Amino acid sequence: MLWPVLLALQAVCSSVADAMQHYPAAWGHYDVCKSQIYTEEGLAWDYMACQPEATDMTKYLRVALDPPNITCGDPPETYCALENPYMCNNECDASTEELAHPPELMFDFEGRNPTTFWQSTSWKKYPKPLQVNITLSWNKTIELTDDIVLTFESGRPEQMVLEKSLDYGRTWTPYQFYATDCLDAFTMEPKTVSDLTQRTLLDIICTEDYSRGYVWKNDKTVRFEIKDRFALFAGPRLHNMASLYGQLDTTKNLRDFFTITDLRIKLLKPATGATMVDENNLSRYFYAISDIKVQGRCKCNLHANSCVFDKGKLGCECEHNTTGPDCSRCKRHYHGRAWSVGSYLPIPKGTANICIPNNHGPVHRANASSLGVANRNQARVCDNAMLRCQNGGTCHQHQRCHCSPGFSGVLCERARCQGPGECEDPLSGRAAARPRGAGRWLALAAAAALLQQAASLC
Template identity: 40%
Template sequence: MSLQIALLLLMRYLASTLAQYELCKSLVSTDEGSVWEHYACQPKPASMKDYMRIKVDPPGITCGNPPERFCTLENPYLCSDECDASNPDLAHPPQLMQDRERNSLITYWQTVTWRRHPEPLLANITLSWNKSLELTDDLHITFEYGRPTIMVLDKSMDHGRSWQSYQYYADDCLDAFNMQPKRVQDLTATNITKVICTEQYSRWVGSKNEKNVKFEVRARFAVFDNLLRLLRPSLGGTYVQRDNLLKYFYAISNIDIPARCKCNLHASQCLLVDGNLQCQCEHNTTGQDCERCKKGFKAKSWKAGSYLPTPNGTPNTCTYPKSICYGHSNRCSYIDYLNIVTCVSCKHNTRGQNCQHCRLGYYRNATAELDDESVCVECNCNQMGSVHDRCNGTGFCQCKEGASGVKCDECVSGYYWKQGCYPNVCDEEMLLCQNGGTCYQNQKCICPPEFKGVLCQQSRCEAGKDCNGASSVHLSTALLLLCTLLPTYLLPRQ
């Protein structure tokens, strides 16, 4: 398995350890009123032994039919114990692997003895729940009368149609499986999911108290169905004593599987419904594992919740295209007197009961899906040329008189732009400057000195006066001066 997947498993384990994620939603008070906040959530850890279904193979592997005697490794020649399926006090059926011990009386499932040696004594124990589980701690199995010297723990992700090995156990890994022995604590993040063989729990130590096996698969694998293959019983030594085969058998008194229902972080409860564990799904999800969106709530593809960011994670709620919020809000408020649910704090420039409209000043991006964060585009209307900052559904702004263009930043014919559109004062076609005036940028006529007016249509001279040169006052003054000087020039010279 790749480093990326291994790190993902490790991150999931650490996140689930740091926070329990026991609440799917919480009613909080905001400025808009009381609203629901939704969180990633999961059921509490529990012992799954009460819910597991146990099947043992091959048929007839359980002792007692016919009744038989057996010995123990501690007292190999005192074979006074008996297994009899017809006697409740002497029977050892499979269900005793998951019962609760009472009055310190240990009950256990037991196989037939190895009376057919050298034929292998093989026993398969299948544990199933018809439900996906996530381990919250390591599996523990208690073996009475010695731990097996060789066994394999398998898993199935398809209800037992195919199996994959979790881990191998042997007193000699190289001899049994041609694998070098390893311990789980020796693994690193890069190979944490590697299948290994360990000798830690298979060697005979000569103590009756050494009967527990810790299957260290927490944070390494998810559980669905488990198959424990018992390949060789405890020998009580290094070889099989063929003269006393009644002391070789398998016996299990307890199987402890601490786990939680896998609900994809969409449920905080997992209940027994019609004999099967069932997630009580939230976030508009459904299915035994909350593995799909409810009918009608498929505005976006289903997605498992996320542990991050801690401590509440991300719910990844399934949404309904027309009545939920297209992913633009994760809080809704119930308005009692209107009997409606409305979205609160719409994001991504959306608004409306279901965040289905764009805010004023924004319009719908026709190329984006309704759940796209860029579904609403800003109008960007020109403040000088538009009536207001709103636009229509295609992005066109409402323009003032004379303005044009998508954003109202241009002028129509007959208008000029100057911090807005204004009517032309003059032009080269209809509004011609008169009397030799010239039009400047359609804004004004530049007139000759003797004319004035918007179009230079008005003479600067008053009526009845000579306007062909200097004024009459200036002319009279000049004539008077000429008359004064003329006699002087006419007198004879002496």
């Protein structure tokens, strides 16, 4: 008699797992900038915050190597395998297409057999360091949305630094250090991204996780973990993106951390596979990269949902009466109020903060959103339906949540630290950004919450 019930429950659990697996992507888009609505005065535009879809950004970059003659093949050279110094049958010859390894092979289609890759000259000038700078430039501000992944065809470097620029390569700051021995290489204590908290998310760390020699296939990759950092606010499976968007909306340093115009990979020491360099077989030591992945979107300040690549340059197709490569200023004759970046809040539409015509008077409309919201204080931050204040908070005039003692945040989603000791939440180190009532922001989120309740029975 229980079998039908159990089978039905199993089907529900399966559906829940599938739905939750795809849940984060469903509300990570902000892909519509405006839509027509009916008001008491007739048809009007309802403006919303919007951003382009995330995509593979390596299709739009320029790559530069320093020193420029560091690529192998001129003159031709024979290489030995790192794991077997007597297996020396790999030739690099820049004048022969089948034997050449130019930089563009770091960004071509993966899955070919044999694998294509860029390769440096060997360490033939040892003990002079074999160092290479690989600079990736977009000539456009980019927002990173996924891990940066480098795949090495040779052993992974024993010392490496990933750097970023926000000003088109004029200045650089480290993103992360990589070494087999962080203390020896950079005088830094080794850490991993799992050691970071909400409070220390912007810290620059040195990790030893990606600097071992090539042993197994999965030992060929080096990562800069974007999603693990997102998860400090959005939860382990990124289900609570509202919390992350709230933080990005109010914390410029956090937005800037995930924003770049250029990346630089500083290869400082190749894999040696041992404590000592074999000076009799220096052709074993070199760098070779088969793939670089950079996933992101054009930064358009939430004023565009598309970005075009025209005449070798990326540019936002600006909405909301804005203009410029990043939609960072108002169009001519639309300076009725100061330009402002769009806002992710309130979920799910955000606030457009559109530019309005010069000398535009007060807006008297049944639905003021047809002109966007001039500032964040005018946005509907909370209500008693979809945008509930959490953890016992109450909504005050749709403008802000009055939080219960011990909680803070736009929607009271973070636990405050109590006293001088450590916070109770071991993940955040400061405050849990995951709201206890997660999934009640919009219709999809409400459905997801019901599915989660069903999942607890599984």
